[in-house]
Amino acid sequence: MSVDEQNWDREVDLLVIGSGAGGMTAALAGAERGLDTLVVEKSGVYGGSTALxxxxxxxxxxxxxxxxxxxxxxxxxxxxxxxxxxxxxxxxxxxxxxxxxxxxxxxxxxxxxxxxxxxxxxxxxxxxxxxxxxxxxxxxxxxxxxxxxxxxxxxxxxxxxxxxxxxxxxxxxxxxxxxxxxxxxxxxxxxxxxxxxxxxxxxxxxxxETLGQALVGRLRLTLQEAGVPLWLNSPLKGLITDESGAVTGAVVESGGRELRIRARRGVMMATGGFEQSEEMRKQYLREGGKDNYSAGSPDNTGDGIVAGEQVGAAVDLMDDAWWMPSFRRPDGVMHVLVSERSIPPSLIVDQHGKRFTNEASPYVSFVHDQIAGGHDPVWFVFDSKAKSRYQFGGVMPGQKFPAEWFETGLMQRAASLGELAQKMGVPADSLSAEITRFNGFARAGVDADFGRGDSAYDRYYGDPRLPNPTMDEVDRAPYYAVRMEAGDLGTKGGLVCNEHSQVCRSSGEPIPGLYATGNTSASVMGNDYAGAGATIGPAMVFGWVGARHAAGAGPRNVTGAVS
Known part of the structure; x- marks a missing residue:
């Protein structure tokens, strides 16, 4: 059956599936090029992981x-x-x-x-x-x-x-x-x-609002004024192809019905990664990262990736994620540890009571080292000096840590390092020796083992009043330890795309009519992370690129000029 003979419930030029920054930027780019554009969102709220x-x-x-x-x-x-x-x-x-x-x-x-x-x-x-x-x-x-x-x-x-x-x-x-x-x-x-x-x-x-909430709000207001509709509670059920294998539209559930939506210029997949799919985590992610400690959107279950594979798309980088050292609060919320890892009177040790990497390093690098070395469990150890000077987990100096943190075993507190080691379940002599060695490095201002504080990145969240902004002696009781997990902000693997955001088969041939961006696509950052915003930045750029390509901006229009 030809496309024109099929029964469609709605027809648009560009169908964007997902309402994070990548999807909304694609919709904005489509509207700017004159395309009749529709955004559909699985959840009852918009913004995806970007809003978080x-x-x-x-x-x-x-x-x-x-x-x-x-x-x-x-x-x-x-x-x-x-x-x-x-x-x-x-x-x-x-x-x-x-x-x-x-x-x-x-x-x-x-x-x-x-x-x-x-x-x-x-x-x-x-x-x-x-x-x-x-x-x-x-x-x-x-x-x-x-x-x-x-x-x-x-x-x-x-x-x-x-x-x-x-x-x-x-x-x-x-x-x-x-x-x-x-x-x-x-x-x-x-x-x-x-x-x-x-x-x-x-x-x-x-x-x-600031941060991701501000970005999503600004994008949503811009789409409002451009007249681009956004359907909530409208999950993707599958892609529609013609006899040649080109994607011509999608089936979307909305208002209790499955609607066949034709996309004359293309479908942009911006549905996020698969971090909340237990099945896909177990299938793809590497050992040490299969358990779900994700701070990504709870709706990111790999829908767009699976739908792309069903029409012949290739995938890549499926074993990796935007890893983030984290801990899960007793209320279930994941708290990511970014600035905390530069707290000077602190160190992170494994099940043997030993440091294993530069604690203040970029978070993806930290968890890569954690997973590769089989370090589990991992404990964040600090003293009362740290507690009195710096925030930890959203708890400010002068505030008490929630009682539930201690009651659930998330956090341990002790009057001595020996008692702390016992509560952590690590060898006391090993932990004591490691802290003694760390304190020597702190006094010297140089981490001879892992180079903590050598990089400008390490020092960004450090204390400028110290010779090495990321290191100070851990020597004042009581001592604290928090159990950390190999968490993530989302997965990195997804549909293979070319420079125009077209989704490709394993042969490298693009699938006509199908585009992807954000964590639905295999990351342009590969297995690493260039800098803060290297997830959202590419999501927006390749949403922009794909929508303009679908609109006919030209397959070689990558000169940086706005045509």
Missing amino acids: SGGALWIPNSPILVREGRADDPGDVRKYLDSIVGDSVPAERLDAYIEQGPAMMRFFEQNCPHLRFSWCEDYSDYHPENVGGRPKGRTVEPLPFDMNQLGADGDLQRPNSLAVPGGLYMTSTEFRHLNMVFRTWAGRRTALGVGWRSVVAMLRRRRM
């Missing part, structure tokens, strides 16, 4: 960075990506990302007044010591956003379970300084500024 994230974008040479004097030679960006990606990603795909990212950001500035960003000053690339790396970083984040601008849609965004209480709102740049509120004048000034600003917002009845 820091909302940062790693896009070199964005106009924000250029104005800050942080422009790059694209060749340097490519060298940096080559240094971390190796040969796991085709050169054409890397080039498309480097070239089209600035074009997308320029279009935002020129045509989308709600999409505004600022530089995350000094937030280093994750491997700044590599050729082409930048210690000052290339990350930008969205400006704070008033959710009231969205009207009723403001209540339909996926809420962040780790939201800051009391109406406070802060950017990631501000959080870095607030983290040192008991240590630096910059931290105290930031606290005063954030507090005053938050009070003013409450008095004016504004619903201010």
